[in-house]
Amino acid sequence: MTSAIATGRPVRPGAARPPVLEVSDLRAYYQTRYFGIEREVRAVDDVSLRVAPNEIYGLAGESSCGKTTLIKAIAGVIRPPLNIVGGTVRFRFEGATLSVYESDPGALAAIRWRHLSYIMQASMGVLNPVRRVRSSFIDFAYRHIARPMPAFWEIVVGHLERLHLQPEVLDAYPHELSGGMRQRVTIALATVCRPEFIIADEPTTALDVVVQKGVLAMIREVQRELGSSLLFVTHDLAVHANLTDRLGIMYAGRLVEEGPTADVFREPQHPYTRHLIASLPRIGDTAPKKGLGGAPPNLADPPPGCRFHPRCPLAMAVCREQNPPLVAIGPDRRVACFAVTPETAS
Amino acid sequence: MSSYGAYVGKRLAQFVLVIFIGINIAFFVTHLTPIDPIEESISVATSFGSTSPEAIEMLRQSLRELYGLEGTLWDQYLTFWQRVLVADFGPSLSAFPAPVSTLIWNALPWTVGLLLVATLIAWVLGNLLGGLAGYYRDSRLLRLAGVITMGFHPIPYYIVAFVLLIVFGYLWPILPITGGYRMNTARGLNLEFILSVLQHAILPALSLVLVGIGGWFMGMRALVSNIVTEDYVTYAEYGGVDRNRILTSYVMRNALAPQVTGLAMSLGAIFNGAIITEQVFGYPGIGKLLIDAVHAGDYSLVLGVTTVSIVAVSVAVLLIDLLYPLIDPRVTVT
Amino acid sequence: MLTILRDLLRYNREFAAGTALMAFVLIISCLSFLSPYSPQDIYLVPPDVPPSWAYPLGTTSRGQDTFWILTFAIRNTLLFGFTVAIISRILSLIIGLLSGYLGGAVDRVLMSINDTFIVIPLFPILVLFYFVMRDSMTWALLALVMACLGWAYDARLIRSITMSLRTREFTESGIFSGMTTRQIVTQEHLPYVLPIMFSTTMNNMNWSIGLEVTLSVLGFTNINTPTIGVMIYWANQHTALVAGIWWWIFFPVALVVITFIGLFLLAVSMNEYIDPRSRLSRMGGAPS
Secondary structure, three states, X not given: OEOOOOOOOOOOOOOOOOOOEEEEEEEEEEEEEEOOEEEEEEEEEEEEEEEOOOOEEEEEOOOOOOHHHHHHHHHOOOOOOEEEEEEEEEEEEOOEEEEHHHOOHHXXXXXXXXXXXXXXXXXXXXXXXXOOHHHHHHHHHOOOOXXXXXXHHHHHHHHHHHOOOOHHHHHOOXXXXXXXXXXXXXXXXXXXXXXXXXXXXXXXXXXXXXHHHHHHHHHHXXXXXXXXXXXXXXXXXXXXXXXXXEEEEEEOOEEEEEEEHHHHHHOOOOHHHHHHHHOOOOEOOOOOOOOOOOOOOOOOOOOOOOOOHHHOOOOOHHHHHOOOOOEEEEOOEEEOOOOOOHHHOO | OHHHHHHHHHHHHHHHHHHHHHHHHHHHHHHOOOOOHHHHHHHHHHXXXXXXXXXXXXXXXXXXXXXXXXXXXXXXXXXXXXXXXXXXXXXXXXXXXXXXXXXXXXXXXHHHHXXXXXXXXXXXXXXXXXXXXXXXXXXXXXXXXXXXXXXXXOOOHHHHHHHXXXXXXXXXXXXXXXXXXXXXXXXXXXXXXXXXXXXXXXXXXXXXXXXXXXXXXXXXXXHHHHHOOOXXXXXXXXXXXXXXXXXXXXXXXXXXXXXXXXXXXXXXXXXXXXXXXHHHHOOOOHHHXXXXXXXXXXXXXXXXXXXXXXXXXXXXXHXXXXXXXXHOOOOOOO | OHHHHHHHHHHOHHHHHHHHHHHHHHHHHHHHHHOOOOOOOOOOOOOOOOOOOOOOOOEOOOOOEHHHHHHHHHXXXXXXXXXXXXXXXXXXXXXXXXXXXXXXXXXXXXXXXXXXXXHOOHHHHXXXXXXXXXXXXXXXXXXXXXXXXXXXXXXXXXHHHHHHHHHOHHHHHHHHOOOOHHHHHHHHHHHHHHHHHXXXXXXXXXXXXXXXXXXXXXXXXXXXXXXXXXXXXXXXXXXXXXXXXXXXXXXXXXXXXXXXXXXXXXXXXXXXXXXXXXXXXXXXXXXX
């Protein structure tokens, strides 16, 4: 059986240092009150994770599992009706710690783009449609590269050329570039200040496979050159297998499994992960795939206990009552399942 | 740049269509009704004294020729279009023998000036306030501004002008309520004249602005509320771009394009409002000219003003359309 | 649709206010059926009497009771506005639906014509119309002409709704599941279209009543039928303001302004309900 999984990824230098990102017990809910009806959608419920320097952390899960909300919460771009109900998000840049929800907006604005940047999905309009690309570079990067204009442009052009982009893209309007080109320009924009932490939210979805490959290669190259950490979010497991060092699986607003990517692929512990891995196509395997019955739960009214239990083949009585905590089952391995860790049930 | 050429071509074609349909409507309204404008004019002209039957018959004949009502309907149609294309509407009955074109030419600058100033103020102010209101949703000051501007908006121009007339004409007479400038002031580029013009324009412009501003406010606020959720605004927030810069360069700038389109579409309605307001304040523009012409039974003047109105508004719309690609660079690609 | 109205009434302040205002106006207009005087008669009561117990809103210089004339005036004005709105709804529906469903060349031609009517200034044309019709101008004719000129703005709106409904997923799934066209239109499309028809009707009424008042004040309509505009016209003819008969002007103006604001509030609140994003922003966050 051959698979797309790489084995034995070398440990990157810096992986043992204190984490660049530390999320603790984060809770982010959408709270609405309209026509007399109050609703609370628990999009991110009690999530904790760590990302080390120079590490690519992948976040996987199906649509509406809360990945995008988690990203917004980590980046601190929250707007009502989305509210942070509990927990902390801490970054560590150049020896100093910054807690996103306990700092003033000025401190937060200072780290944006210089230390923390963001690559969004390759949608039509991530760049200002009525301005040329060069003005986006000025808006996002100029205040961090405190040099006179000619020197600034030299740096930008040099950066573009290193990423195999023509300097002419600077003079184009966003709608004049193709989707793949726009995404590459966005990646260049996100990395021009050499940030320590980059969040990438489905950067290759909505691109065709050939372009996808080029964009992934670009991301890999940039990460290698800058030594930044990457939080890479996508539902596409094949991309995770190709790119990430560690992998976290999200389901219904909770983190259900986490570990080195190769380990998670080789030995998935959580029933949900097992199903995801089993459904991946393998060359030479002609057995029919079975879908998982049911649908992801309604996060406004989630099932009691473990949120996966209505669809879980291993569901037990305790799963209907208590929520399994995310516990360590190895040096860098966590699972939230009573079937794997029955001793955690009280 | 040939795509811009194609765009210009389309806009020009629309422009020609508007004028064609509009002026045809004017023709059919006047020529296909059972009422004979000649008899109308005669009845008004002879209402001040007795006139001999021969004189009336001569008048009838002259009017028939003047109004281009000789011959079959098709002949009349051709005559009509011939005259429109050279802007010859004949002499005005109420100000005989002054040609209609001269009267319109004298009155048009007043209307254009009033319209330009009032529309610009309403559009700029309305968009500014509306944009801020859409961005800073919690500001009580902006919400109050919204209530005030939107309170005036549904009220027709006539009523607002009328109320202003009452307030500043009778209750608190500090502003002039008739005329375009003070009588006996020498016209020309001297300070006294200019000040007088400005002073007389305040009330008409104010009523136009009060009614108009609410529409722009509402539209801009809605636009901005939507744009704020767009990807490029969210991205700029992730990027820590300065909030003022986001407001101007990302939000307002993108909301501008639809508002410019909206301006082109509303010019007809604003023009309506302007000529009504002129009537209330006796402002010497083509609105006053039109109403007075109706009361005087001056057929050629009424027709002339209607035709010129249609052409003027169409030209203004065309100009705005041609400037639009400067604001939205995406339009030439389609 | 009824549940929408009920919910809006309960939770949307603007809608409730608009309904209250319009209810007030409608009640006054219905009182016209109880009037002891005929609207066409003049010099029935002592003229120029200020508001008092006997005549709560005073009397006019033409010897009419302001209050009872006002009831007729607002009734006729509302009727006129409503008639224009109905006729122009039909026109804009037909054109909007044709354009939206057929698309292609039909759409382009119809929209070019549509935009023509948006751009052309309508007031001079209406004035021209009055000029040639003079005394033969009836209310029905005026309503018809205004409806034929005023459909353009809403036709465009309906066209874009139609286009988006045509391609929406639930339409296609409806077709695939074997629903007839009539079923699709009534069960799937109507819930979207009805609120929009409601708000455009309110807007159109504002427009047509505004135009009626303006034309009547200038004396360009049939001045023997009492409407709000005609009332103000006669007040001006008798130089009511200069003579100090302020109640002849104040009450019709006040009542019609209430009408405008009421219709406007209804239209705006319905619009806000339709647009899901404005609904979202209304939903604020609960304090955490």
